[in-house]
Amino acid sequence: MKISIISTSDPSKIVKYSKISAEDLSQLSNDIGKLLAKKGHEIILVPDKGLHTEIAEAYKNNKGKKIYGMVPKNDTKFGIDNTKQYIELVDEKIEYDHWFDVDGEIAASGDICLVLGLSPGIMRQICALKYHYKFFNSKTKLIWFENTISQLIQKEIQEEIPIIYVNSISDLEQFV
Numbered sequence: 272m273k274i275s276i277i278s279t280s281d282p283s284k285i286v287k288y289s290k291i292s293a294e295d296l297s298q299l300s301n302d303i304g305k306l307l308a309k310k311g312h313e314i315i316l317v318p319d320k321g322l323h324t325e326i327a328e329a330y331k332n333n334k335g336k337k338i339y340g341m342v343p344k345n346d347t348k349f350g351i352d353n354t355k356q357y358i359e360l361v362d363e364k365i366e367y368d369h370w371f372d373v374d375g376e377i378a379a380s381g382d383i384c385l386v387l388g389l390s391p392g393i394m395r396q397i398c399a400l401k402y403h404y405k406f407f408n409s410k411t412k413l414i415w416f417e418n419t420i421s422q423l424i425q426k427e428i429q430e431e432i433p434i435i436y437v438n439s440i441s442d443l444e445q446f447v
Contacts (some may be wrong), residue, residue, distance in 0.1 A: 273339075274307055274447065275315040275381035275411075277396050278322035279388035285322075288421040289388075296419070297325070302440045303385070304329025310447055313337040315365070315380045317373060318357035322387050327360045341365045341373045341380065379403035379411050383446060386415040401431045414446055 279285060286293045304326040307314055314330055316323040318340040327338055340361030345368045358364075365380075367373050374392070378384040378400045386393060403409035417423070417436040424434055437443050 272310075272312045272383065272447065273315055273381040274312050275377055275379075275384045276303075276323040276326055277316075277377060277384060277386045277393055278326075279390040279393060280319060280321040281390070282322055282388070284390070285388040285419045289419050291418045296322070299387075299416070299419075299440070300325040301329040303443070304331075304335070305333045306440055306444060307447065308333035308335035311336055312447060313339065315339040315341065315377070317341050317377060318361050320357070324357050324360060331360065337362045339363050339365050339380075341367065341377055343367050343370045343373050345369065375399040375402075378413065379407070379409050381411060383412045383414055385443075386413065387419045389420045397432060398428065404432070412446065414443065416443075 282296060285291065285296055300322050308330045313336050314327060316327055316338065318324065330338065338361050340358065342364055344366040367376065374396050378396045384397070386397065397413060400409065400411060400413060403411065412435060413432060414435045414437055416438065418438045435446065
C-alpha cells in the first residue's frame with residue numbers, strides 16, 4: 272500500500288492551535304514512521320520542511336521500504352531550493368513541471384492520504400481530491416489526525432471529500 276503524507280511546514284502552529292503538545296507531536300511523527308515501516312507500506316511526500324519529513328526519517332530509521340518524493344523540476348516561478356535539504360530522504364523522485372501540479376496530485380497519489388495539521392497549502396492539496404474523485408474515480412482515503420487541528424473541517428468540504436478522523440496510532444492502525 273502507498274501512503275501519501277501531508278503536513279504543515281510549521282509544527283509550532285499545530286501545538287499553538289490544537290490539543291497536542293510538542294513532545295506528543297514529535298512522538299506521534301516517530302510512531303507513524305515506525306508503523307508504516309513495520310507494515311511494509313511505501314510513502315509519498317514532498318521533500319520539504321515539515322512533519323512529513325520527520326515521519327520519513329523515522330520510517331527510514333525503521334527500515335521502511337521506499338520513499339517517493341514529488342518534486343517540480345521546472346518551476347522557475349517559485350523554485351525548488353526548499354527541497355534540496357530533504358531530497359536525500361527520497362528513494363525515487365516523481366517529477367512534475369510545477370508546484371501547482373505537485374499540489375494537485377500529492378493527496379491522490381496514495382491509497383491513503385495521511386494529514387497532520389492545517390494550513391492553506393494543506394487545504395489546497397486535499398481539496399484537489401474532489402476532482403480526482405469526480406473525474407478519475409480515485410479511491411484514496413483521507414485520514415486526518417484530529418488532534419493536530421483546532422476544529423473539524425467544514426461540512427461543505429467533507430460533503431465532497433470524505434474525511435476519516437483519527438487521534439492515535441492505534442486508531443490509524445485500523446486503516447493501514
